[in-house]
Amino acid sequence: MANPQIAEVGNLALVLGLAASVYVVFAAVFSQIKRRNEFFLSARNGVWLIAGLATLAVVILEWALITHQFRFEYVASHVSRDQPLFYTITALWGGQQGSLLFWVWLLSLFGAIVLLQHPGESDPLIPWVIAFLAFTSAFFFSLLVFVSSPFTLLAQAPADGIGLNPLLQDPGMIIHPVTQYLGYVGFAVPFAFAFAALVTGKLGYDWIRTTRRWALFAWLFLSLGLLFGMRWAYVELGWGGYWGWDPVENAALIPWLTGTAYLHSVMIQEKRGMLKVWNLVLILLTFLLTILGTFITRSGVIQSVHAFGVSSMGPFFLAYIAAVLVVTVYFIYVRLDKLKEENRLDSMLSREATFLLNNLILLGAAVATLWGTVFPLISEVIVGKQITVAAPFFNQVNGPIFLALVLLMGVCTLIGWRRASPRHLVRNFMSPAAVAVVTMVVLMLIGVRDPYGLIALVAAAFVLTTILLEFYRGTRARMRMYKENAAIAQAQLVNKNRRRYGGYIVHLGVILAVIGIVGSTFFQTSAQQNLAPGQTVELGPYLVQFDRLTVTREPNAQVIGADLVVFENGRQIDTMRPLKAYYPAADQMTTEVAVRTTMRDDLYVILAGWNDDGSATLKVIINPLVLWLWVGFGVFILGTIITMLPDPREAKALERVRAEKAWVGA
Amino acid sequence: MESTLRRPPVKSTTAARGNSIKFIAGGIVLLGVIAFVMFNTIQANTVYYYTLSEVQTQQASLVGKTIRVNGPLDKTSIRNDQKNLVLEFNLVQDGIVLPVVYQGVAPDTMSSGESVVAEGKLDSDGVFRAQSILVKCPSKYQESPVQY
Structure with missing residues (x-):
């Protein structure tokens, strides 16, 4: 098939997807209003049809991308011949039309998954669920059909495409x-x-x-x-x-x-x-x-x-x-x-x-x-x-809001459901408060002066203690009650109540991320200097020495790098090489920073420019504690996954609810 | 996050109703504070957009204010002193020329830029001192995320 016919098929899939979505909305609603079950069955089939049509459109666009069909406008503007295959495949969501198609494709698959999760016709919510999802996919299909189609053809295929923006590669x-x-x-x-x-x-x-x-x-x-x-x-x-x-x-x-x-x-x-x-x-x-x-x-x-x-x-x-x-x-x-x-x-x-x-x-x-x-x-x-x-607006408004949120995260753990006794609360409050005070003293002793940064870190220490205490108490109780050793008790504590302790792990991740954000926001330092080969720039404990500029070629780019040697307290600890890459196809430069990460801070070096005399201009930044932002995200994600795991308690509760309902219904 | 069952409904007491009112009042106060902070800070942080011709006609009144200027880039005017990290260029539209000076690392997309959004202050000598610049690339790129 030639390109125009294939593009026709693609556009047809979108139009039919729109038509099917509209049909599903009406069939599902009609089945409920008129109590006509056959229309509900038909709507269910329609959901599968929508998923199939969206998938067909995605397959056609992927085929065009991978086989470099440059007559497709979308392909010509997001793929080039020298682009790695990985970025060619992922160009599906690199541009507007493709990403809207991607949206509706995901939506159609989710609709199909909902049907798989709810087989049969017993659940009275399902007809309205699929009606709403189909209404939404009708909206996205109409954007693709009436506003911007990913299957628009150019009058003539260019020899090569522009390629995905290098920054996105x-x-x-x-x-x-x-x-x-x-x-x-x-x-x-x-x-x-x-x-x-x-x-x-x-x-x-x-x-x-x-x-x-x-x-x-x-x-x-x-x-x-x-x-x-x-x-x-x-x-x-x-x-x-x-x-x-x-x-x-x-x-x-x-x-x-x-x-x-x-x-x-x-x-x-x-x-x-x-x-x-x-x-x-x-x-x-x-x-x-x-x-x-x-x-x-x-x-x-x-x-x-x-x-x-x-x-x-x-x-x-x-x-x-x-x-x-x-x-x-x-x-x-x-x-x-x-x-x-x-x-x-x-x-x-x-x-x-x-x-x-x-x-x-x-x-x-x-x-x-x-x-x-x-x-x-x-x-x-x-x-x-x-x-x-x-940007200062967002920081000034959201800064205090987020601080309050962090504190609340700690207080919340200390307070029970329904009604907490003030005496109990004060007792729970003591050790986290003590840790917070100690943290403040230590931070001030090591020279932390920024008031906002100080307050935020002290708050983080307070909340961190409340969460760790929660784990400590739970673990100790299990050790006593079940004669388990500490590691097993700890694991079982989380395992037996996944939602609760998964939630605490999420909070733990948030606090770690807060520590990273506070460190890199309030305590960032930087220096900017033009260096001849052999010269150095000093920042904090680090001394960065510039050796030489080097040029290398890559398939689709020319890369200029600065060879650096990093010293800390007079000892060589590492070498770094920040880069600038030039992409001829897009006529664009991109910056590749060099980052040296430790638990204490990130040494972040940007090659800002270079000169004919072989000198380089470097921007050196120290981002304290930023590693903990990424670690915090990791912990956060782990915690979220734990809360999503099947929970034995939940299953039991559900059973009881069902039994109660059956009782009431009888 | 315990998944215990819902407890049976408790009769609402006067105290409980009082709590609801207290909470609603507290909530309103809290949202009021947030709104107050929001409107106060937004005043200090709003930045107006100007075109080149507006900058020219209102020059006297704009000096010293933080504004955003949007205009086509004259690529031939770009001078990038990489040693001192001073970037100079002109925005040109309908015969109006606005010289811009930016102290910092030149954006990677500068040489292929079509227009520039510069945020900064206009000097009395007619030079725009940019604190940040944002380069808009030809429309063939759908995304050009570059800000310094």
Whole structure:
């Protein structure tokens, strides 16, 4: 088949995907209104059809990418002949059309997985779940069909393509979009169940229980998306940091914040039957923020360092968001009588109260960040001028908010459910407070003076102690009760209560990450100098000696490096080689920083430039404690996975619920 | 995160109702504080966008203010002193020329840049002293994440 026919097939798959999605919405809704089960069965088949069509479109685009079909505009602009195969395959999500196709493909697969998880027709939520998911895939298919198709052909195939932006040719940047999208798309499933629960009026804890792992899965991948994005910025962009409050970064953070709030507040509905409306609002917000995030990253609507091409998708996204918002809020209003609280707050001194506070704080951070992010758009509408909000805004507002959140994380562990006794609380409080004081004294003795950095590190020490104490007490109790040795007791403690201790491990990861963030934010030092061969630059304990410039060739780039020798306290400890690479195909330079990581700090060297006389300009940065940011992410992810593992207690509880229901029904 | 079963509903007492009110009040105060901090800090951190012609016509009133200027880059004007890390270039549009000086590492995409967004202050001598620059590349690149 020639290119035009294949492109036709691709476009046809998208059009049919749209048609199938629309059909599934109507068939599923009709089956419920008219109680016609055959339409539900047909809608179920439709879900498989959508997944098949989206897969077909992905396969065609991949084929075009891998076999260099440069008549495809998308291929010509994202692939070049000298590009490694890995980056050619992953160019699927390197550009706008491809990544939208990737979005709808993931969504269609998730829809199919939901059907596999719920075989048969017993669950009354499922028709509405698939109706909502199909409605969403109809939206994304229509973007691909009506706004920007990945199968647009050029009049003539160019000899070679432009290739993927060299900055994106980095393993981190390849994984980052996938994880980000899995997180974004993943939240569609819990929201679809919430929506179904609203429509059917089955607003107990069932929809949350059913989607607990989906929500955790989506949240895990949003976290991974943040991790890989930050890591990429740190090693690839070469400015010494990992977070700049850019709109696209914020777009990834905001749903993570509301998602975090949701994961906490559903626990209160589970335990106390409270916060039902609030949980629905949080999952609605989280889902819509993932859509908004996709829009911000894909539309270029806000001036961003990511500077995606500007497109005309805005009205489509706004219409979709408005439709979901209006319909959901309407149903919440209609169902208010079924959303009554089963309990009230017993005491301000209870874990419920700390969870509520945590929710307010997370939501506050989300609102502040969102406000700063969309401010340019709002100002353009109101005063006709784009006004941007500089990074200090986000730091000044979110800094104290996050500090409060960290402290709350510690206090929360000390307070029991329902009603805590103040005396008990004070006793639990003593040792973490003592550790905090000791930490402060030690930090001041070693010369830490920055007040904000000091406060944050002391807070981290306090919370770290509360978490470790929690593990210590639990382990000791098991050792006494079951005569286990310390290691086994520790492992069993987590194993026997995966959700609780997995959660504490997540908190542990957050605290480690906070230590890394505080260290690299408040205590960063840097020097910038032009060096002739043999000259040195000194920074902190390090002495960096520049030896010579070296030039090497790679298949698709020319690489200039600076050979450096690093000394610490007069002793040679390492050699480093920061690079600049020139990519002729894209006529672009990229910077490859050299980083030497220790537990204490990162020595981060950028080759800023060079001169004909053989001298080089180096920028040297010391980022204290930044390793702990990445370690913290690792611990965090481990903890999240532990909370997702099958929990024996959960299975038992579920059985009891089923038994109770059967009893009531009888 | 214990997965114990929901406890049976407790009768709501006056104390419990009082707690709810206390909590709602506390929540409102907390959100109020966040909103207050937000609006206060946003004042100090907003940066206005100007085009080259606006910079020219309003020059007198803009001197010393932090602003963002967006304009096409004249590639022939780029002078990059790599020893002292001083980058100089002109933004040119409709005959208006704005010289920009940036102290720092030149972005990798400078030589292929089409337009530049510079954030900084306008000097009384008409030179724009940029604190950060953002290079926009020709549209053939969909992504050009470069900021210093």
